[in-house]
Amino acid sequence: MRLTGLFRQIGLSMSAMIIFAILAIWTGSWIFFAVIYDIDPNLVSQPDDTYPKLAEWLWILFMLVFGLVLAVCFSIRLARRILEPINSVMDNVRRVAHGDLAARATAGDRSLGETAMLVDDFNSMAERLQRTASESRTWNAAIAHELRTPVTILRGTLQGVVDGVFQPEEIEFPALLSQVENLGRLIEDLRTLSLLDSGQLQLRLADADLATEVRQAASLMAPTLAAAGLQLQLALDGGSVLCDAARLRQVVIALLDNACRYADPGPLTLSLQLDGRQCLLQLEDAGPGIDAALAPLVFDAFRRGDTARVQAHGGSGLGLAVVAAIARAHGGSASCRRSGAGGSIFCIAWPAPKGAAAEILAPST
Structure with missing residues (x-):
């Protein structure tokens, strides 16, 4: 298995922490015991002693605290790198859910491949939603514009007949029929496009x-x-x-x-x-x-x-x-x-x- 993306970063961080801890403990222990022997060899246990002396217990406690602090520091740093893009996606998901389709997440550290891909996929989805909403508004306005003219002509002419302004023999019925045919073609074109978009053509x-x-x-x-x-x-x-x-x-x-x-x-x-x-x-x-x-x-x-x-x-x-x-x-x-x-x-x-x-x-x- 290739170590890539998030898997690789976690592996590298854990390996670096372990190597650093081993080197720090080994170096610190060598210095500690060298200093203790110079001060008083009796402060450390002898080969025939059953338990460590007080100084050694204090050194063990110090190394334990040091290891915990080191682990916490590495964990916080790695968690921040991982959670930054995830939190960005979560925050922007809420914004999109509340209607803000312009919301976009930030990837932060792109070396974390999976989280960067998650951010890119979310941004792609949000962009498509925004484009769809914009196209929907454009379609609605365009359809209303195309329907307005023939419907206005037909309604105005028929209203004129009802009000007695026009006599039936004065109306150019071929022109009205042309408007109706235009409406029919527009409706059929819209039907064809909607059927294709829904996969039902x-x-x-x-x-x-x-x-x-x-x-x-x-x-x-x-x-x-x-x-x-x-x-x-x-x-x-x-x-x-x-x-x-x-x-x-x-x-x-x-x-x-x-x-x-x-x-x-x-x-x-x-x-x-x-x-x-x-x-x-x-x-x-x-x-x-x-x-x-x-x-x-x-x-x-x-x-x-x-x-x-x-x-x-x-x-x-x-x-x-x-x-x-x-x-x-x-x-x-x-x-x-x-x-x-x-x-x-x-x-x-x-x-x-x-x-x-x-x-x-x-x-x-």
Whole structure:
């Protein structure tokens, strides 16, 4: 067994105390008896004496007290080193329990490996709790913000009808239906993310011609793409893939909708590559591109880039988060990078072996 961390420190402290005590007793005894013999040899017992003399009893008592004091000093020093981080964790656990999520413990002497690890684990837990609480407040505010506009429009219009301000024939029902559809999409996106976080997102896996599914999803977005000035180009590998086709159509629609809102008019390339082990779905636009610092964050819920474009084109800020959630549910990942032409490339990759149809629960993340 390797002597590491707390075990090593206790072993070293005990060994040091014993060595120091032996050396002190041996040296002290040699000096004591040398002095006693010089003063009066009769003060110490002779070889034929049964019991020690008084001076020897006093020396034994002195050595006993000295050993106890030495042991207490070493114990207090070692106990203080061990208890300092433990007490720090205990105090900060109470602070966290009373709602102070900014509480952090201090490790003190990091040579005590186990206690330092305990402090690090506690601080990591407290930091995660604080981040979760902060994200929860952000989510609540963002959801309230996204729900406020359509609900206000619907309530104002209906209240106007009830009060006789508007006549039913004067109301633009397609506009109201659009607001209801926005609410429906927002609710479904939130449901998808919450199911994934709880590990309850169900995937209905079956062998599907993914190229056909992607093509059908793209055709649904064709009018919207044309209105945004985007010319969609498809480069799709054919073949059967074990996947949840409905969820992946949702991914394609979300990516194309995001491009309609934020990409510059021009070519838009949607490609699908299959190599028998992995599926790679990519969407490349012509610009304006995403800053390198923002690229890793675009798949976070309610994370948005250009404020002016957001105000001009709207969006809930959940589309790409849903894309990443569905990718993770398939055992894959979502990423974003800048293309060589100055645009953005959104990449969804996941393992896709062939197999029998199945229904599974997405793993918790």
